[in-house]
Amino acid sequence: MVTVTQDEEVRRDPRRWWALGALVASMLVLGFDMTILNVALPTMARDLGASTGQQQWMADAYVVVFASLMLPAGLLGDRFGRRRMLITGLTVFLAGSLVGALVDDVTPVILARAVMGVGGALVMPLAMAVLPSLFGPDERTKAVGAVSAASALGLPLGPITGGWLLDHFWWGSVFLINVPMAAIGITACVFLLPETRDPASPKVDAVSTALTAAGLGILIYAIIEAPDRGWGDPLILGLFAASAVLIALLVVRERRSARPMLDLSLLAQRGFLLNTLAATLVMFVLSGLMFVLPQYLQAVLGHDAFATGVRMLPMMGGLLVAARGAAPVVARFGARAVISSGLVVLAFAALLGSRTSVHDGYGFTALWLSIAGVGFGFAVVPAMDAALGALPRDRAGSGSGLLMTVRQVGSAIGIALLGSLLASAYSGRLDTSALPHAAARAASDSVVGAHVVAERLGDRVLAVSANAAYIHGMGSVLLVSGIAALLAAVLLPNPKAAGTLAEENPGMVSARENARQ
Incomplete structure (x- = not known):
């Protein structure tokens, strides 16, 4: 070697x-x-x-x-x-x-x-x-x-x-x-x-690692279990409190460390903080959509697995095309204008998608998915570039690590929170009054379960109710996603604070590419 x-x-x-x-x-x-x-x-x-x-x-x-x-x-x-x-x-x-x-x-x-x-x-x-x-x-x-x-x-x-x-x-x-x-x-x-x-790199802090994993894991568990137990359930409230305590202990420990694993002082840089928040909210929305869409395409519209994958391409294609074409647009109009525009486009697509009805076919879905992909692409990469561009050159490595970590946290919370919203809205709208207890429970667990029960019982009414309930839940998820995108656009810093990476720190290209992962 x-x-x-x-x-x-x-x-x-x-x-x-x-x-x-x-x-x-x-x-x-x-x-x-x-x-x-x-x-x-x-x-x-x-x-x-x-x-x-x-x-x-x-x-x-x-x-x-x-x-x-x-x-x-x-x-x-x-x-x-x-x-x-x-x-x-x-x-x-x-x-x-x-x-x-x-x-x-x-x-x-x-x-x-x-x-x-x-x-x-x-x-x-x-x-x-x-x-x-x-x-x-x-x-x-x-x-x-x-x-x-x-x-x-x-x-x-x-x-x-x-x-x-x-x-x-x-x-x-x-x-x-x-x-x-x-x-x-x-x-x-x-x-x-x-x-x-x-x-010479910092030592791995086992305590901080444990606090991060435990705090995030308990938070995700509470969010996922809340629709079934109730958001006011004592166990759920206790889990939220425990998660808050663990994350607070992590923040205190990292701030007191001479060589922190998570350099939280970077969040004092307003441009880094707000652009990181924007990128995280975009990943929050993207992860939530990737969770709810396949069930809609398969269970509600009746496509098989391969056809579902193909029908998700408009969003992924729009994302990749816009992400690759974002650099010249940023150079022409500035990072803040491009990111804000991408977020507004994403919000429009989400609000449009929230109007989906049981009678709409795939054509309408493909339309708002394409628009959403373009919004994603023009928002997330420039936001990450601008976040790192707001930092001094010697903080590029730690900033990139913090940005990637926070972005993944946003993905996890997006799946948990938007998935829980979907579960609550779906089970609250589904009509299982005519079903035995066990069948009603299986149908309420998921739209896929409802279709399995409907097929076994020959209950066409249940299948129709499940489709309508799922679309109602998906509409709620898309509505919240649109609001989150608009909130991110409002929170963006001014152009000077959010300057592009190429303009402010040309030596940070490697860190920028690293963050894109």
Whole structure:
């Protein structure tokens, strides 16, 4: 094993492009897993009898663990070797995927997703961190772009790939596809990557890591369980209080630390704070929509899994096109104008989507999904650029880490909160008065469950009621999403505070590309 320290030696190593290919494959897998499960949830709900809350946990277990461990995982790589930790992360991710493919109950699936989150937390920051050891400055931008593009490409490919697999195999195939990809990444890391480390990096704070994971996990649990138990239930209120205490302890500990893992002092920079909030709210809305859409397309409109993945492309396509075209528009009109416009477009799309009725076909859905994708693209990337651009150059690394962590937290809370809103609105509108208790319970758990009950009983009225109730719940989710987007637009700082990254800090390109993950 060779530790590479000279850029000239790195550039002469022809293996670097093969190593980049392995990193691209690894990031593509992580991109898959941000979206591939969403299209599988209706099928898994039917085959496993999963309620809406359990579906939320299957989606959120990965994101919660990912967000909680991303920063300490990066520090582990700095101190003990990025190559070693990257291999460890891919191995853990492979193991979680294999378990997820072989189990046949909801709880093991949730645990498998959590294990995959541990692996993903190691892979995401370290895949970017090893690039300087592989490429010189003249090639590094191209390498960073390739890794960033792989992660972005995984988002639209996830639903399509998942849909195709579900049409041809069982639901466990959406986990099994990760195994060969992760194995290729492990093999390439073993034989192609040099080892690098930074012993001067801050030590991993086990207490802060535990406070982050426990505080966020308890908060998500309370939000998911609240529709079933009631928002005023003593247990739910106690969980919210416990989460607030744990997060407050985390803030106090990090503020007193000489070398904090989460540099919360960065939030004193108004431009960074408000643009981070804008990017987080966008991810909040995106994650919520990716949770509610597949069930609408499959259960209500009656499409199969592959057709559902294809029908989600207008949003993902609009997002990617707008995100890639945002830079010249920002250069022409400024970051604040572009971000605000993107948020307003997103709000308009969400409000338009909230008008969906049981009689509307896919054409209307495709219209507002396309508009939403454009709004997402023009809002999220410039917002992250502007957030980092508001920081001094020497805070780019810690700012990028904090931004990625907060963004993942926004995704987790989006799935939990908007999913809970959907569950409350759906169960409150569904008519189960003519059903036996067990059948009524199954129908109230999810729209997929209602259709299964309706098919078994030959109850056409229940299926119609379930469709109407789900669309009512989806409309509520979209309405709240539109309000959140407008709120983010109002909160944006003035142009000077939110200046573009290229204008204010040209040396932070690597951090910006890192944050785009």
